[in-house]
Amino acid sequence: MSEVAAVETDGPVVQSAMDASEKIIQINAMHKWFGSFHVLRDINLEVAQRERIVICGPSGSGKSTLIRCINRLEEHQQGDIIVDEIELSDDLKNLEIVRSEVGMVFQHFNLFPHLTVLENCTLGPIWVRKMPKEEADALGMEYLTRVKIPEQALKYPGQLSGGQQQRVAIARSLCMQPKIMLFDEPTSALDPEMIKEVLDVMIELAESGMTMLVVTHEMGFANRVADRVIFMDDGQIIEQKPPKEFFENPENERTKLFLSQILDH
Amino acid sequence: MMDAKAPAQTYPTGQHPQLVPPATERGIIKWFRERLFNNWYNTVATVIVLYIAYLGLPPLINWLFIDAVWEAKNNKDCWAQGHGACWGFIKNRFLFFMYGFYDIDSIWRPNTAGIMLASVGAIIVFPQTPDIWKRYAAMFLAFVFPWLAVGLLVGPVRFTTWDTTTGQMLTGLACLAAVYFAWRGHQNNDAMKRLFGLSIIYIIAVMVFCTWGLGLPELESRSFGGLLLTLVLAITSISVSLPLGIMLALGRRAHGMPALKYFCIVVIEIFRAVPLITVLFMAVFMIPLFLPQGMSFDDVISALIGMIIFNSCYMAETVRGGLQAIPRGQYEAGDSIGLNFYLSTRLVIMPQALKIVIPGIVSLFIGIFKDSSLVSIIGLFDILNVAKTSITDTKWIGLEWEGYAFVAFLFWIFCFSMSRYSQWLEKRLDRDHKS
Numbered sequence: 001m002s003e004v005a006a007v008e009t010d011g012p013v014v015q016s017a018m019d020a021s022e023k024i025i026q027i028n029a030m031h032k033w034f035g036s037f038h039v040l041r042d043i044n045l046e047v048a049q050r051e052r053i054v055i056c057g058p059s060g061s062g063k064s065t066l067i068r069c070i071n072r073l074e075e076h077q078q079g080d081i082i083v084d085e086i087e088l089s090d091d092l093k094n095l096e097i098v099r100s101e102v103g104m105v106f107q108h109f110n111l112f113p114h115l116t117v118l119e120n121c122t123l124g125p126i127w128v129r130k131m132p133k134e135e136a137d138a139l140g141m142e143y144l145t146r147v148k149i150p151e152q153a154l155k156y157p158g159q160l161s162g163g164q165q166q167r168v169a170i171a172r173s174l175c176m177q178p179k180i181m182l183f184d185e186p187t188s189a190l191d192p193e194m195i196k197e198v199l200d201v202m203i204e205l206a207e208s209g210m211t212m213l214v215v216t217h218e219m220g221f222a223n224r225v226a227d228r229v230i231f232m233d234d235g236q237i238i239e240q241k242p243p244k245e246f247f248e249n250p251e252n253e254r255t256k257l258f259l260s261q262i263l264d265h
Numbered sequence: 266m267m268d269a270k271a272p273a274q275t276y277p278t279g280q281h282p283q284l285v286p287p288a289t290e291r292g293i294i295k296w297f298r299e300r301l302f303n304n305w306y307n308t309v310a311t312v313i314v315l316y317i318a319y320l321g322l323p324p325l326i327n328w329l330f331i332d333a334v335w336e337a338k339n340n341k342d343c344w345a346q347g348h349g350a351c352w353g354f355i356k357n358r359f360l361f362f363m364y365g366f367y368d369i370d371s372i373w374r375p376n377t378a379g380i381m382l383a384s385v386g387a388i389i390v391f392p393q394t395p396d397i398w399k400r401y402a403a404m405f406l407a408f409v410f411p412w413l414a415v416g417l418l419v420g421p422v423r424f425t426t427w428d429t430t431t432g433q434m435l436t437g438l439a440c441l442a443a444v445y446f447a448w449r450g451h452q453n454n455d456a457m458k459r460l461f462g463l464s465i466i467y468i469i470a471v472m473v474f475c476t477w478g479l480g481l482p483e484l485e486s487r488s489f490g491g492l493l494l495t496l497v498l499a500i501t502s503i504s505v506s507l508p509l510g511i512m513l514a515l516g517r518r519a520h521g522m523p524a525l526k527y528f529c530i531v532v533i534e535i536f537r538a539v540p541l542i543t544v545l546f547m548a549v550f551m552i553p554l555f556l557p558q559g560m561s562f563d564d565v566i567s568a569l570i571g572m573i574i575f576n577s578c579y580m581a582e583t584v585r586g587g588l589q590a591i592p593r594g595q596y597e598a599g600d601s602i603g604l605n606f607y608l609s610t611r612l613v614i615m616p617q618a619l620k621i622v623i624p625g626i627v628s629l630f631i632g633i634f635k636d637s638s639l640v641s642i643i644g645l646f647d648i649l650n651v652a653k654t655s656i657t658d659t660k661w662i663g664l665e666w667e668g669y670a671f672v673a674f675l676f677w678i679f680c681f682s683m684s685r686y687s688q689w690l691e692k693r694l695d696r697d698h699k700s
Contacts, residue, residue: 073597092605100603110598114616123612124602176602 022049024180024211025070030079032062032069032235039065040076041235049179052212054222054243057232058258063215066232067182070213071102084179100128103173107185109165111157117144117168118153124176136175143171147201163194167201174205181205183214219262223247231255339660354664355671358655362671365490365646374481375493378417381410382500390686392693408467411501412474418497419486421478440469486565490646492675497565498637498647499679502572503630509573510580515610517585529581536578541639544571549643568640576633583625587618620694627687631680648672 025047032040040062047053055063068074069081072088072095081088083098112120121140125131131139144150147167149160157165166186173181183202187195199221206212206225216222222229222243229246231239231254239246239255247263250256276282302308332349336356343351355362364372388394388402415422427433447462449455489497516529536544548571549564556562562570591614599609619626641650652668655661661668 071601073600096603096605099601102601104597104601106594106598106601108594110592110594112595112598112613112617114620124604127608127612128603172602 023047024049024084025213026080026082027070028080028082030069030076030081032065032074032076032078039235040069043079043235043237045230045237047180047211047213049211050209051227052206052210052225053214053228053230054226055213055215055230055232056217056219056222056258056262057238061232062235063232064184067104067184067213067215070180070182071099071104073104096128100124100176101178102180102182103176103178104182105166105169105173105184105186107188109157109162109169109189111165111169111172113157116154116156117149117160120157120168121172121175124172128176139175140171143174144168146174146204147171148197161194162190163197166190166194166198170198170201170205180211180213183212183216185215185217187216187218217262219247231258233258340663343664350670351664351667354655354661354667358661361655362491362648362651364493365651366488367490367493368484368488371482371484374417374484378414379496381413382406385410412471413479415475416477416479416481418484418489419478420481420483422475424472424476427476436469436472439465443469486563487645489565491648491651494565494640494645495634495637495648498569498572498640499634501569502576502633502637505573506576506580506633507626509577511584511615513577513581514584514588517581518588532574533578533581536575537582541572541575541636542642544575545639545643547571564643564645568643568645572633572637576629579629579632580626583622583629584618586625587622588614590621591617620691623687623691623694627683631683634679634683635676648675 023046025045027043027045030040030043031038043066045066055066057063065074069076069088070083076088084101086094086098088095088098111117112123115123118137118140121143122131122133122136125136125139126133141150141153144153147170149164149167149171152160152164152168157168160168170186186202187198190198195218199218202212202214202221203225214221214226226243228240229243230237231246231250231252233254238252239250241250246255247259250259300307302311328349330349332347334343334346334349334351334353337343337346337351337353338357340351340354343353360369360372364375367375385402385406389399389406394402427436443462443465445462446458447466450457450459450462513529513533516525517533519526519529545568548567552562552567552570595613595617596609599613604612638647638649640647641653646654649672652672656663656665656668
């Protein structure tokens, strides 16, 4: 039976599902090297369905590399990664299945500049899920409305602001109706006034029950929405705790150092 | 027109209307001021250029048009009639310039092929035609037209494979195997099997069609000459070397398949390192050595094979430059929404890469067109060789200017059109994409 615990935060109450039997991501003793640089060291991580995880840490700590290993944009050399019961290996067929179940939002948006916003969103459904065009267009418009920019559907990415482009990127990933969404520092390349509009979309997404792994420095977002905050340094997971305990009672020295740097300005 | 010395009119705050700029700041006077006379050295340069034009242009126009002779029977006849260019020479030898030694009574055949190409090409080139027409037109040009053209230009083609019973049996077996593959691929929705089967069927169908050759009398391709030969060489080379170059470029970047990658590197580096003349010689003299006894390729086909491989290598490197310019994030974004290599290359990478290298590709096209004249080395009569031959004819000696000027003019029409079209295409893609 799933227990629903209400986590007390400063914002509205956010439900977190603690259905411990459904591990949608399992990483066991994973190591990764870039050449001779040991970038990820003995990573052990389990993510349940509907869980929202924020990963933070100093730059170079391997956070982005970690989530890029989950959809195999990077390959790990040791240990195993199991996503949605499929083990990530060199098997191509499985890889394409995994990638259509795991959506990713990049720091620099990576929209396709030669296609309209709507075409960006419908590219995956039409060519990967083999959806007919009308159905894909309707799906695209539905998600564009959800990220609150339906009127931009026929514009090209170059004509949109950064915040709008990132929301299109989120809609594009959502159109594949993935089970997991990965966010690699989604707001780091945005002006302050546009960060809020993207975070609002991510909060709405979290509240609707999507499994999310977010690499970010936005601690307010972590506090409000995360089930777990993971701190990484030097390629290792140093601490993982629910946000309240993470921010109020960090155990490790390095976590305390990092928090003092981030929160003190 | 605002007179600077007139008293300035005053308006209430915030209500100053939009006014026309003074005469010196607008229109053609402004253009002259800014570009030709904006400082002393530009003014001097402008005056010098105008003077040279005054000296040179009127006599040139005189020679080209006003004093020119438009009808003549030989060179002395020309010079008796006037002092200008002897275009009568061109008019007299016009068919030779256009078609070379091609049978005059059969000129309707290349003309038909040319008109078909031009009209179907126009459907693709003009923006106003509906997209669905463009798609059918492109498929027609890619898969049907080449064989129609072969039938029209040379008539039936003999394939020595079918002279022996073994050859015929093998073809029959290949047919059956292909149908089997295609059918199984259709059943299991296996695209590779289906494609393989359909390709074999297509190749065999093409061979059958070419053997029939539209039922027209056979004509030797050695008789091709003049503009006909130049266009056949250029158009075929351009159309085949672009897709082949793209495949070589992709193959060269296939880091996961070293055999393919190194094969592409070797091919590209060999053919880029030798001159086209060498490749043409080798094509004409060495290809027959590799063919089984009795089989031969005529010179035009050998020249085409040489030109195609050579130009594909240049095309590959140009396209590779475009591929390298695409940021890694585009590949990753394509991967992250589940596109496989073929789909992400076709839908995401290639449209962006090709758009970037349009200037390079069109330069190569223009180069191919001009390099087609090198086939004179192996004894083929392209338009330049035709001009050379005509002016050494005793009837027309001394008319080198007219001959070469006409050839230069023809080259200029085709090359400049390609250049203008590419600029238009770039502008249009920019306007549409606005990135």
